[in-house]
Amino acid sequence: xxxxxxxxxxxxxxxxxxxxxxxxxxxxxxxxxxxxxxxxxxxxxxxxxxxxxxxxxxxxxxxxxxxxxxxxxxxxxxxxxxxxxxxxxxxxxxxxxxxxxxxxxxxxxxxxxxxxxxxxxxxxxxxxxxxxxxxxxxxxxxxxxxxxxxxxxxxxxxxxxxxxxxxxxxxxxxxxxxxxxxxxxxxxxxxxxxxxxxxxxxxxxxxxxxxxxxxxxxxxxxxxxxxxxxxxxxxxxxxxxxxxxxxxxxxxxxxxxxxxxxxxxxxxxxxxxxxxxxxxxxxxxxxxxxxxxxxxxxxxxxxxxxxxxxxxxxxxxxxxxxxxxxxxxxxxxxxx
Amino acid sequence: xxxxxxxxxxxxxxxxxxxxxxxxxxxxxxxxxxxxxxxxxxxxxxxxxxxxxxxxxxxxxxxxxxxxxxxxxxxxxxxxxxxxxxxxxxxxxxxxxxxxxxxxxxxxxxxxxxxxxxxxxxxxxxxxxxxxxxxxxxxxxxxxxxxxxxxxxxxxxxxxxxxxxxxxxxxxxxxxxxxxxxxxxxxxxxxxxxxxxxxxxxxxxxxxxxxxxxxxxxxxxxxxxxxxxxxxxxxxxxxxxxxxxxxxxxxxxxxxxxxxxxxxxxxxxxxxxxxxxxxxxxxxxxxxxxxxxxxxxxxxxxxxxxxxxxxxxxxxxxxxxxxxxxxxxxxxxxxx
Numbered sequence: 001x002x003x004x005x006x007x008x009x010x011x012x013x014x015x016x017x018x019x020x021x022x023x024x025x026x027x028x029x030x031x032x033x034x035x036x037x038x039x040x041x042x043x044x045x046x047x048x049x050x051x052x053x054x055x056x057x058x059x060x061x062x063x064x065x066x067x068x069x070x071x072x073x074x075x076x077x078x079x080x081x082x083x084x085x086x087x088x089x090x091x092x093x094x095x096x097x098x099x100x101x102x103x104x105x106x107x108x109x110x111x112x113x114x115x116x117x118x119x120x121x122x123x124x125x126x127x128x129x130x131x132x133x134x135x136x137x138x139x140x141x142x143x144x145x146x147x148x149x150x151x152x153x154x155x156x157x158x159x160x161x162x163x164x165x166x167x168x169x170x171x172x173x174x175x176x177x178x179x180x181x182x183x184x185x186x187x188x189x190x191x192x193x194x195x196x197x198x199x200x201x202x203x204x205x206x207x208x209x210x211x212x213x214x215x216x217x218x219x220x221x222x223x224x225x226x227x228x229x230x231x232x233x234x235x236x237x238x239x240x241x242x243x244x245x246x247x248x249x250x251x252x253x254x255x256x257x258x259x260x261x262x263x264x265x266x267x268x269x270x271x272x273x274x275x276x277x278x279x280x281x282x283x284x285x286x287x288x289x290x291x292x293x294x295x296x297x298x299x300x301x302x303x304x305x306x307x308x309x310x311x312x313x314x315x316x317x318x319x320x321x322x323x324x325x326x327x328x329x330x331x332x333x334x335x336x
Numbered sequence: 337x338x339x340x341x342x343x344x345x346x347x348x349x350x351x352x353x354x355x356x357x358x359x360x361x362x363x364x365x366x367x368x369x370x371x372x373x374x375x376x377x378x379x380x381x382x383x384x385x386x387x388x389x390x391x392x393x394x395x396x397x398x399x400x401x402x403x404x405x406x407x408x409x410x411x412x413x414x415x416x417x418x419x420x421x422x423x424x425x426x427x428x429x430x431x432x433x434x435x436x437x438x439x440x441x442x443x444x445x446x447x448x449x450x451x452x453x454x455x456x457x458x459x460x461x462x463x464x465x466x467x468x469x470x471x472x473x474x475x476x477x478x479x480x481x482x483x484x485x486x487x488x489x490x491x492x493x494x495x496x497x498x499x500x501x502x503x504x505x506x507x508x509x510x511x512x513x514x515x516x517x518x519x520x521x522x523x524x525x526x527x528x529x530x531x532x533x534x535x536x537x538x539x540x541x542x543x544x545x546x547x548x549x550x551x552x553x554x555x556x557x558x559x560x561x562x563x564x565x566x567x568x569x570x571x572x573x574x575x576x577x578x579x580x581x582x583x584x585x586x587x588x589x590x591x592x593x594x595x596x597x598x599x600x601x602x603x604x605x606x607x608x609x610x611x612x613x614x615x616x617x618x619x620x621x622x623x624x625x626x627x628x629x630x631x632x633x634x635x636x637x638x639x640x641x642x643x644x645x646x647x648x649x650x651x652x653x654x655x656x657x658x659x660x661x662x663x664x665x666x667x668x669x670x671x672x
Contacts, residue, residue: 089652091649106446123465126464188439315423
C-alpha cells in the first residue's frame with residue numbers, strides 16, 4: 001500500500017489515469033482477430049527504414065506520437081518516459097525515442113516491459129516528481145527471430161510450443177486526466193522452475209504470472225470475481241492452461257476472468273502461430289488497443305493486467321541455465 | 337521538484353538515505369589506485385563459476401549480500417530492487433538476483449545504470465510504495481569484450497581512446513536510516529552528437545553528462561562551488577576533458593570539482609587501460625567504495641553523481657547508426 005511497505009504491492013493515493021494510449025501493429029497482427037482495434041496497421045515490415053531494428057524503433061516513435069496527438073499535448077509536456085524492448089541493449093527504445101528529448105528511463109523486463117513501465121511511470125507520478133509520464137515498448141518478429149533464434153532465411157522449423165513474436169508497439173500517457181485509473185499493482189519477483197526450453201516460454205512464465213496474481217489478490221483481499229478480466233501478457237496456449245492450473249491448485253479459480261494477449265492476437269489455426277503471440281509489443285498493443293478502450297467505453301470496470309517476461313538470453317540458455325521469469329501486474333479501473 | 341513537474345528534475349521531500357552500500361571488484365581494479373577502498377577484491381575472474389557471465393551474476397549477488405549484512409537487515413526487508421547490466425537481456429542481473437526473491441525491476445541505462453537505479457529506488461520510496469529499496473549493477477571485462485568487441489583469444493588491438501570495462505559491482509540500500517541523504521536528481525534525456533566510433537565512448541557520452549549537469553544546476557539555482565565533488569560516471573580521459581570544455585563554453589566551470597570514476601579506478605599509465613575504466617560496475621563501485629564513504633566520514637558534504645551511458649549495441653553501430661548517450665544525476669548530501 002502507498003505509505004506502507006509491502007514487498008512490491010502498492011496502491012496509489014493520487015488520481016493517476018491513462019490520459020491516452022495507442023497501438024501500432026504489423027500486417028500479420030492487423031490480419032488477426034483484433035485487427036480492427038489497433039490505431040494503425042503498418043503493412044511494410046521495414047516501416048520505410050533500411051533495417052528491421054530501425055523499423056522497430058519507428059514503431060515505438062509512432063506509438064508515442066499517436067498517444068501524444070490523442071492526448072492533445074506537446075511532447076515537452078511529458079516529464080518522463082519509461083521504455084524498453086527485447087533487442088540487445090534495448091536499442092529499439094533508445095533509437096526510437098532519442099529525437100523526442102523527453103527524460104528517459106530505460107527498462108528491461110522482456111515481455112513484461114509494458115506493465116513494468118506503467119508501474120514505474122505511475123509511481124513517479126505518485127512521488128510528485130512528475131505530473132505526466134509515459135510508458136512504451138515494442139517487439140518485431142524479424143529482429144527477434146534473427147537475434148534469439150535463426151536468420152529468417154534459414155527457414156528453421158518451429159516447435160509446437162513456440163510462439164510468434166509480434167511486430168507491434170503500445171504506448172500509454174499517464175496524468176490526472178482520463179477515464180481509466182491506475183489503482184495499484186504488484187512488482188514481480190523472479191520465478192525459475194528449471195525450464196530450459198527456449199521454445200516453451202509460456203511454461204517458463206506461467207509460474208511467475210500465478211505468483212504475482214496470487215500475491216495481488218491476497219494483499220488486496222480480493223477474489224477473481226472482483227475483476228471483469230484478469231489478463232496475462234503472452235503465455236500463449238500452453239502457458240495459459242498452466243497458469244490456471246497452478247492457481248486452481250491453490251484454490252484460486254481465474255477461469256472465467258482469464259484472457260491472454262498471446263492467445264488473442266492471432267488466430268493460431270489459420271495464422272500458423274502455434275501457441276500464439278509473444279514479444280513486448282504483444283501485450284502492450286492488446287492492452288492499449290483492446291482492453292483500455294474496453295474500460296473507457298464501459299465494457300469493463302476492473303481489469304488486472306499481468307504482463308509476463310522470460311529473463312534469459314541465448315547466451316544463458318546455451319550455457320545450460322534455466323529460464324528465470326517475472327510478471328508485473330497493474331490494476332486498472334474505470335473512473336466513475 | 338517533488339510536487340511540481342519539471343522535466344526529469346526532482347527533489348525529495350522525504351528523508352531517504354543510503355542505509356548501506358557495497359563494492360566488489362576484480363583483481364585489476366583491486367590493484368588500482370582505489371584498491372583499498374573496495375569491500376572485496378575477487379582475484380578469480382570466474383568467481384568460482386563455469387562462465388564469465390555466471391561470474392558477473394555472482395558479483396551482483398555478492399554486492400547485494402554485503403550491503404544487506406552491513407545494514408543488518410534480512411533480504412525480505414527490501415521491498416524492491418532495481419538492477420541492470422550491459423549483457424544482452426541483462427542476464428547479469430536476472431540470474432544474479434533470482435535467488436533473493438526480492439521484487440525486481442530490471443533497468444537498462446548502459447553505464448548510467450547505477451544512477452538510474454538509485455533514482456528509481458529513491459522515487460519509489462518517495463512515492464510511499466516502498467520503505468526500503470535497493471539498486472545494484474555490474475560489469476565484467478571478459479563478458480563485455482566478447483559481447484561488444486572480440487573474443488579475448490583473438491587478442492585485438494585496442495585504440496588510444498578505448499576504455500577498459502571494469503569487473504565490478506556496486507550496490508546501495510535506501511531507507512530513512514543513514515548518514516548520506518539522496519536530496520534530488522535529474523533524469524537524463526538522450527543526446528546524440530553523431531559519433532559512430534565504438535572505441536570512443538567518452539566523446540559520445542560527454543555531451544549527455546554536460547547537459548544533465550547543466551540542467552540540474554540551472555533548475556536548483558546552484559553553481560559548481562556549491563558541491564565538493566561533481567562526479568561523472570566513466571567518461572575516461574578524453575570524455576572528461578570534453579565535458580569540462582562543453583560546460584565552460586556555456587559559462588559553467590566544473591574544473592575544480594570534477595572527478596571521473598573511469599579516470600580514477602585505474603592508473604592508466606601502468607595498468608595499460610588507455611583512457612580509463614568503463615562499464616556499469618565502474619562508477620557503481622567507485623561511488624559505493626569511495627565517494628559514499630567519503631560523505632559518511634565527513635570528507636565531503638555535497639556530491640553530484642552523474643553516471644553516463646552509451647545506448648548503442650554492436651548491431652546498431654554495424655548498421656551505421658551513431659551512438660545515443662544519456663546521463664542520470666543523483667545529488668547526495670551528508671546528513672547533519
